[in-house]
Amino acid sequence: MPDFFDVVLKQRACRAFRPDAVDDALVERVLEAATFAPSAENKQPWVFVVVRDPERRAAIGDLNRRAWEGGAKSHSESRLTPTLLDEVDRGAQGGIAGAPVLVVVGGDTRLGDRRVLAASVFPAVENMLLAAGALGLGAALTTLPLVFGDELAEIVGFPFEVQPIAVVPLGWPARPMGPPKRLPVAEKAHRDAFGSPW
Numbered sequence: 001m002p003d004f005f006d007v008v009l010k011q012r013a014c015r016a017f018r019p020d021a022v023d024d025a026l027v028e029r030v031l032e033a034a035t036f037a038p039s040a041e042n043k044q045p046w047v048f049v050v051v052r053d054p055e056r057r058a059a060i061g062d063l064n065r066r067a068w069e070g071g072a073k074s075h076s077e078s079r080l081t082p083t084l085l086d087e088v089d090r091g092a093q094g095g096i097a098g099a100p101v102l103v104v105v106g107g108d109t110r111l112g113d114r115r116v117l118a119a120s121v122f123p124a125v126e127n128m129l130l131a132a133g134a135l136g137l138g139a140a141l142t143t144l145p146l147v148f149g150d151e152l153a154e155i156v157g158f159p160f161e162v163q164p165i166a167v168v169p170l171g172w173p174a175r176p177m178g179p180p181k182r183l184p185v186a187e188k189a190h191r192d193a194f195g196s197p198w
Ligand SMILES: Cc1cc2nc3c(=O)[nH]c(=O)nc-3n(C[C@H](O)[C@H](O)[C@H](O)COP(=O)(O)O)c2cc1C
Pocket: 011, 012, 013, 015, 084, 087, 088, 091, 092, 140, 141, 142, 143, 144, 145, 180, 181
């Protein structure tokens, strides 16, 4: 198993996957990591639907594509670097739906106020991404399909009380991914008060 910092410092969004299956034992390991995340009042409001069914994956892929082509792409065109725009475009056009597993992550509103529910679910999603990386799997946090959240909820049969929060593709990366591009700590951290350099 790789060192924790090797995993964290290499963590990247994977949007292109080999078709090879990911067995349940690995998926469960990823989900186990997710369920060890913190949550407000330890209510653990996360819900995971592991989608392997090709029709449902295609339907989720269709939401991705519609959200992207229906406005998200034009919104992003001037905001993303050409490389990132191209990666998100390929992901939305079928790369993400090409993952053998799509985990639709929800939040149970009976276990947390709707306004802060996501804050109790995203730490679990981050644990999934890190666990996937530690196992050599590719994964990504995606929210584009939430543009059609009601349809997403229907595809996976969420009851009214469960709100879709993210879709995480899981699979073997189609190709090695380069290092993440991140700003140095010194550009983000302050000592004692904002503006005082680290
Ligand atoms: C809240 C959130 C929503 C995101 N939604 C999407 C998405 O819908 N589709 C997608 O391809 N990537 C999505 N991403 C992934 C980001 O684009 C990615 O984390 C970021 O560009 C950094 O890229 P890297 O992981 O390749 O370094 C999302 C990330 C976050 C944190």
